[in-house]
Amino acid sequence: MKKWAVRLILILFVSLYALPGEGQEKIENPGELYDSSMGLYYKGRCEEAAKGFSKIIQSFPESKLVSYSQYMIGLCHFKMERYEEALKQFELYLKTYPEGDRTKEAERRIQISKAKLKETTLPQATPSEKVEPKTEEVTSAPEVKEVKKVKRRICAQVFYLNVQNIEEVEKKVKELKRIGVDTLILRVFQNKGDRMYKFVTPRHEEGVYFKTEYAPVVEDILGPLTEIAHRYGLEVFAWMTTRYANYGLEGNSEYRCKSYNFETRKVEETRGFNLFHPDVLKRLEGLFRDLGRYPIEGILFQDDLILKHNEDFNTDANKAFLKEFGYAPHPDRFYVDPYKSKSGTYYVKAYTEDFWSWADWKNRWLMNVAQKLMDAAKESNPNLRFAINLYYEAVLNHTNGVAWFSQTLSKALEKDFDYYVVMAYHRQAMREKNLGVGKAIDLMAEVTQKAVKLVGDPSKVLMKFQIYDWKSYEVVAQKEVEKILAGILNQGEVSLAFYPYLDQFPLHLLKGKWTSSK
Secondary structure, eight states: OOHHHHHHHHHHHHGGGOOOSTTOOOOOOHHHHHHHHHHHHHTTOHHHHHHHHHHHHHHOTTSTHHHHHHHHHHHHHHHTTOHHHHHHHHHHHHHHOTTOTTHHHHHHHHHHHHHHHHHHHSOOOOTTSOOOOOOOOOOSSOOOOOOOOOOOOEEEEESOOOOSSHHHHHHHHHHHHHHTOOEEEEEOEEOTTSOOOTTOOOSSSSEESSOOSSSOBSOOOHHHHHHHHHHTTOEEEEEEOSTTOOTTOTTOGGGEEEEEETTTTEEEEEEEEOTTSHHHHHHHHHHHHHHTTSSOSEEEEOTTSOOOTTBOOOHHHHHHHHHHHSSOOOHHHHEEEEEEOTTSOEEEEEEOHHHHHHHHHHHHHHHHHHHHHHHHHHHHOTTOEEEEEEEHHHHHOHHHHHHHHSOOHHHHHTTTOSEEEEEOOHHHHHHHHTOOHHHHHHHHHHHHHHHHHHHSOGGGEEEEEESEETTTTEEOOHHHHHHHHHHHHTTOOOEEEEESOOTTSOGGGGTTOOSOOO
């Protein structure tokens, strides 16, 4: 049967589960509906989720998300233990997308569904002859978990402290406690060229601020800083890099990320680690294991746990992808009509289906790396909490998030982080989207609303907004910050982080504004 005919059958088939059209909420794009449906799925509302995925197939038949939605319909029925219907949906997925990147998972679910159906037809066992049908262990998709409750946090994220000694650090911490901050997010890494804490005596120009054998130690200051914070009742999250933690190993080509240069049309070395190399992963696990030995409350993953649309073409990544998909990644397979803009930046007019499989695969790989690092840190401290930085586009638009960063909130939810830290940088959005300040503030409120809806617990959503404009080198006006704070809090009592903490901003004037504006 021709592919177009099979797709028509699929659309007609899923119409049984479609949402009613009258009075229906308007859907802006398939990515928005997909993320919303994934959020329902992770909350255990599988019936509603299946309707959302069916709507994608009906309303956006050309979207790359149609194949994923078909698989997810089957998974929703599987979670509801409707194994006969799940079997039909998975078989329909295999028939329609025989080369899809969920075929192995669909085949596994088919086997399990058949085993479950067979189990229901077995004769009732007596106590002495318990029947245990053999089923294959499922590892390909997360189980629906109860949302873990976490405390709501008011954070100051510290990139730099303009103080000369530890005594002055203590004064800053005491002041932060007085104005209502309860958590310090401390930078524990030093990138070459970044401002260095004045109160340290550096042994290296780059590295980390805790004791480890896996990176150069600039100075071991995390212990004293944590002790000061605890003395005044503040908790500490260590803010740590991943891909950019290649301190001292920049010259090792096999450990380097590779990107496609649209200008030269060649694959070249670029900044950051190759997260597909086993030695690199071992080194990062060692770093996070050592970081977990300190009496901190949590770890924040820096925003470098991403891969841009032209990264990573290194040999290890290519081999891993080839093994799973049967073909090697190559720029010629991914990009449609690259072109150079007036600013000199290269863009593409479109991406191929192969690109979307590759980008989604990179997204999954990065989240699996995050899981490995969390597990390593928990070996030292099982009670640690974990937070991950997310670009606002990764929340706002599934398609843009996976294409531009190999990052989406829906994929991060599978790893059950304690906090999802959304970088709600309105000044940055103004430049990227050519928006006025009011529109940018409204956009950040929209991002907050969507994040809360997907995550479920507002406290787990940590909205981080800028009080300093690092492009114009100016402190953001207090009234502007108050407006974005009000817009964000109108969506629920989310956790908050002010970034970067600095003396020039009158943070004390915002004391008492943490409650919802509703």
